[in-house]
Amino acid sequence: MQTVGKFNTISEDLMKSIPQLEVGQAVTFEMLTGVKNNDPDEKERQRNPVLYPKANIPTRDRIKDPYLAKQGKDAWVEIVVADYWDKERPIERLFVPGLSDGVTNFQFGGKFSLVGGNQRDEELYEYLMITNFNQDSILGEGRDTSKIPLFKLVNTKAASQKTLTGFATLKEAVSIISTLTAAEARKIGAALNWNEFTDDDAILAEAANLARSNPEEFLKVYKDPNLETKAAIRKALDTNILNFDMATGKVNIGSQEITTVAKQDRGNVTDALTQFILSAKNGKEVLENIKSQLK
Secondary structure, three states: OOOEOOEOOOOHHHHHHOOOOOOOOEEEEEEOOOEEOOOOOHHHHHHOOEEOOOOOOOOEEEEEOHHHHHOOOOOEEEEEOEEEEEOOEEEEOOOOOOEEOOEEOOOOOOEEEEEOOOHHHHHHHHHHHHOOOEOOOOOHHHOOOOOOOOEEEEOHHHHHHHHHHHHHHHHHHHHHHOOOOHHHHHHHHHHOOOOOOOOHHHHHHHHHHHHHHOHHHHHHHHOOOOHHHHHHHHHHHHOOOEEEOOOOOEEEEOOEEEEEOOHHHHHHHHHHHHHHHHHOOOHHHHHHHHHHHHO
């Protein structure tokens, strides 16, 4: 940003803290001004669930430079992106994402990019990185929260990595489903407190639905080292080998009380009893007793 008079007199340290753009490098921002599409046409709503009306991002702001503040100097600085200067008076640049040379784009998707090596882009980029209108302003906690953020920085590298990781997770879950047996699917269902499925195809279909809709949860349960124990406990509860009283929290095998589940843990008694069996001195014997009765 060009320093003229009192404008853009930020500290050298703040300027250095703005990540430098290499020539040809693109940085992407996303508008926070989206509104839900209420079009009566369902297909149109599905095609564009969020609409982004053209909104001006002010190219003039007043920020508090944290480095000047540390030096005990007047930290308030007026920053501006000017199209040109009338002596020391800036004529602010009009910046409306979604407009190109004054022509409205057919459909603005909410994101816009600036490219390194383009002087106008680089000047605007420097401003956007420190303005209060940026949700991710490098001012951090020093951002003026009285000003509603209009946009945020898109971490394209992180977003790409998240997409790749998500795909790998889904691929792994689906590959397991292709060889999953009904018995294994029932163990997963028992660990998740599903209702009992007597039909093999039904329980396999339920497991497949979980793998596709929530592969992270599916893999978490499938790889749980305590899956066998959880499944046995759930089966024992369903067949009344274990008797659980919700009111008192008491758990019995026959007439013998083995433990009392704390009130805050009674919403998921399977997990609570798994922890009891893993930690109790006689936990191994209790589990063997349950398994023998299940046989």
